[in-house]
Amino acid sequence: MIFSPAITRLIEALRRLPGIGPKTAQRLAFFVLSMRKEDVEEFAHALLDAKKRVRQCSRCFNLTEEEVCSICRDPRRESTLLCVVQEARDIYVIEKTGQYRGLYFVLHGALSPLEGIGPEELKIPRLLQRLQEGEIKEVIMATNPNVEGDATAFYIAESARPLGVKVMRIGFGLPVGGDLEYADQLTMSRALEARREMF
Amino acid sequence: MIFSPAITRLIEALRRLPGIGPKTAQRLAFFVLSMRKEDVEEFAHALLDAKKRVRQCSRCFNLTEEEVCSICRDPRRESTLLCVVQEARDIYVIEKTGQYRGLYFVLHGALSPLEGIGPEELKIPRLLQRLQEGEIKEVIMATNPNVEGDATAFYIAESARPLGVKVMRIGFGLPVGGDLEYADQLTMSRALEARREMF
Numbered sequence: 598m599i600f601s602p603a604i605t606r607l608i609e610a611l612r613r614l615p616g617i618g619p620k621t622a623q624r625l626a627f628f629v630l631s632m633r634k635e636d637v638e639e640f641a642h643a644l645l646d647a648k649k650r651v652r653q654c655s656r657c658f659n660l661t662e663e664e665v666c667s668i669c670r671d672p673r674r675e676s677t678l679l680c681v682v683q684e685a686r687d688i689y690v691i692e693k694t695g696q697y698r699g700l701y702f703v704l705h706g707a708l709s710p711l712e713g714i715g716p717e718e719l720k721i722p723r724l725l726q727r728l729q730e731g732e733i734k735e736v737i738m739a740t741n742p743n744v745e746g747d748a749t750a751f752y753i754a755e756s757a758r759p760l761g762v763k764v765m766r767i768g769f770g771l772p773v774g775g776d777l778e779y780a781d782q783l784t785m786s787r788a789l790e791a792r793r794e795m796f
Numbered sequence: 797m798i799f800s801p802a803i804t805r806l807i808e809a810l811r812r813l814p815g816i817g818p819k820t821a822q823r824l825a826f827f828v829l830s831m832r833k834e835d836v837e838e839f840a841h842a843l844l845d846a847k848k849r850v851r852q853c854s855r856c857f858n859l860t861e862e863e864v865c866s867i868c869r870d871p872r873r874e875s876t877l878l879c880v881v882q883e884a885r886d887i888y889v890i891e892k893t894g895q896y897r898g899l900y901f902v903l904h905g906a907l908s909p910l911e912g913i914g915p916e917e918l919k920i921p922r923l924l925q926r927l928q929e930g931e932i933k934e935v936i937m938a939t940n941p942n943v944e945g946d947a948t949a950f951y952i953a954e955s956a957r958p959l960g961v962k963v964m965r966i967g968f969g970l971p972v973g974g975d976l977e978y979a980d981q982l983t984m985s986r987a988l989e990a991r992r993e994m995f
Contacts, residue, residue: 599866600888601849601850601859601860601861601866602861603842603845603846603848603849603850603861604846604850604859606842606845606846607842607843607845607846609842610838610839610842610843613831613835613839614824614827614828615823615824615827616820616823621815623885623888624814624815624885625813625814626846627859627883627884627885628813628814629813629843629846629847630846630847630850630859632812632847634847636812637843637844637847638844638847639809640809640812640843641840641841641843641844642840643802643805643806643808643809644806644809644828644836644839644840644843645836645837645840646802646805646806647802647803647805647806647825647828647829648828648829648831648833648836648837649802650800650802651800651802651803651829660800660803660826660829661800662800662801662802667798667800684826685826686822686823686826689799689822
């Protein structure tokens, strides 16, 4: 059986979302068809509206609906401390800890020579420009704990060194609540390196 | 950190989909924001268009964009055989086998006294009317293999009995490719009941 054209089109649109395979797309499509008309309209408008309104903060490249995002505009944030992340969504993960009171900078990716992503493809030149302005005293590199994230952190640390900015890397080790038995070799070896005195 | 209003609205719209929790909704929202404008527009239009065009077939209540669905209109289908399913998507599962050449009838749910779903809330009166017309000689009840699906199958079988229509239930047993070790007690007991002579 072939689905009707409008259903097929909907299934295909849903399949483009990450982590949505053909079966899930089908299930979601049938769910959408069972939704009230007003709810489908609300869904469609939420998509269009978000895409239309949301843009990058001109200072930190976080997602915002204004020229400058709410974090950059907040006078209570420590303006000498900058946390560098790969994606805007990473900001949310850090904010949830409630422990960080500095500013952010979103690179929108990580260096990946294999995929042709160099510093110019990311916001790295804008970051270095920001560091040259002199207000930032400390940078925390919170790029992902993988090859690309590490390479990006090292590249930025090297570039920032002549500017006299202190560049830190977030800590690596065992995830809290995890079980030692299930730690992979690399995490375990990083946890050993990151050992600290207890008293 | 609170997301901007348009992002929050998008996350909430995505969360209403089945199987999409808060984290997935967030991930999907950020993905949507990273999509090209034309692709988001295509997605939104696919939603609106499907909801606008797709309706229920006036004969079998399958989803269709026309008055009567393509299966009901197909003259090569056996018009004396009717397979009754709970949802339109179940038709797809049966059609994929390539084994069934009769017609379908979609109940749009199953009987559930606890949820206040009686025969009138489903297409059961329309089904019985269809059976009264006399063309259907055999009905295959392909409702779900659970309490509600079984109850619905029995209710329809009872109601159809005086009409002289043969009512069958789909077979139950071990799923093909499965492992006996993982079969639950009920499936195993149904599989034993459904045993057949091998030669």
